[in-house]
Amino acid sequence: MKKEITIGIDIGGTNSVMGAVDRDGNILGENRISTTDYPDIHDYVAALHEAIQEMLKSIREETELKAVGIGAPNGNYYHGTIEYPPNLIWEGVIPLCDLMSKYFSEPVVLTNDANAAALGEMIYGGARNMKNFIIYTLGTGLGSGIVINGEVLYGHTGFAGEIGHIIMVPGGRDCGCGRQGCLETYVSATGIVRTVEELLAQRRLASPLRRVAPDRLTAKMITDAAKEGDAIALEAFDKTAGMLALSIVNAVAFSSPEAIFLFGGLSNAGKYIFEPTEKYVNEKIQTIFKGTVKILPSLIPENNAAILGASALAWKELEKRDV
């Protein structure tokens, strides 16, 4: 019997990566194309198809393709469209699933990257037995995927799960969304850099972080400084954790998940982010929810997460259509 596979595709601003993945999360083949090489979306889809055929060449004999899953910024699951993506070269509403269906007879489904990460966690990662959980993806911004009763929460519009754009501080830091005080301006790789900048202005402490231009300061440098015991870096993690904990406590009041997973960038700071976050969650959580929610690192390796998440979307779709 042939081994069943799905294809996971992650569309990034610069590159698009794809992989052929079996039900256990083994990646049997990989390929990539440059996203920016194809200003015409039809050319892009043709190039994607070609790259997939090339990837499948050596495994076609022993595998059977079941479905294609795509993770893309502003991806809308309901419509199979990418809508007004800020960081892609195409504009407006792109009917990607329709365009792909000209090349594939198998189901083609699409969602945004954070929802794909949630599905990756549910199919291959630490949420395999969970029905209610949330994943926070802590990169340049803060993405989130919310799972309720075993299903990704898409809401009325298909765009639910924008925890990064919950306003935490009215009139607070300017956000890329045009508003102010959104969670991602505090809790993300760029958010902690802004917190360090504020602290450097506020405190008189010496710190190696003073020697770096704000434009060049990275979350990684802050983590390294924290490991050396730098007080500014440690305070920045403490403040970031405080805001993250407030967001978690409020998310628990809303949807009462079993676990919150932290993924990517900032979550790699390990105990510097997890320990204070747990402490503040325990302090701030409403009594009826005490002890009901775990805060866990994602179990999906970061370098494969995008492909695995997109392929998980495809497996999940097959489950749904089977019912």
Next chain:
Amino acid sequence: MKKEITIGIDIGGTNSVMGAVDRDGNILGENRISTTDYPDIHDYVAALHEAIQEMLKSIREETELKAVGIGAPNGNYYHGTIEYPPNLIWEGVIPLCDLMSKYFSEPVVLTNDANAAALGEMIYGGARNMKNFIIYTLGTGLGSGIVINGEVLYGHTGFAGEIGHIIMVPGGRDCGCGRQGCLETYVSATGIVRTVEELLAQRRLASPLRRVAPDRLTAKMITDAAKEGDAIALEAFDKTAGMLALSIVNAVAFSSPEAIFLFGGLSNAGKYIFEPTEKYVNEKIQTIFKGTVKILPSLIPENNAAILGASALAWKELEKRDV
């Protein structure tokens, strides 16, 4: 053919009210007992059963009882229990559905009052064709029921949907939950009274509200003053609406509902609360959600809402078991 009915029971701190309700929301019979008369839960359940039999006497011939639904503070749908209710005379975890099942062969189900209100809106009210909406019940506190894909959101614990206890202002007003700055300390009948007290201290404006002792000030008095054009009352509604709008905008980022329903107490202030809330929601909402969410008054009459909500829970349960 006999007409199918469910019984809806609402357990309040003082009284328990019950009604026999048909599929269209007609209340065919009503009764009530005093909750506080029965310190022993077994006596209470026996008295409830007796009151129900009495209520059904005159309609038993032409009706067929299908299920019993109960709305109660801290009601847990998953376990059929009332857990540590702050305002009821019984303590600890009360296995109410189990106790009721000794008297009824029909399904007996239980949830909290705000979730029952959401179901009432979905079965009989303004949310009849909606799959994703939220109801805010604006009474002494702020309750909420969240519906996602046509199902009430209970979460991992059964206690999801506590929007009233989302922390809006860290270190803000003391809340009955033991924490500070929860939404319900700002947006509720008592919340707007606190806002008026603050404004009376802050402003030098004359106001009829200055002649009322803080202990006796009510949301109704503030509404009446607003109708007379009192500047303090109008500013209090504006501030309340601002906080409510922030909560709505953040709830939309989380679950992207089609509508937010406002029910009870404060929502009766009509345009004084709806108009500024809509204005601030339009100002603050994230671009991708603009125009996607309606803010609506509940269509369930307040005096029947508790019975209708609990009976809706029973109808909903029958639907679920039919699948």
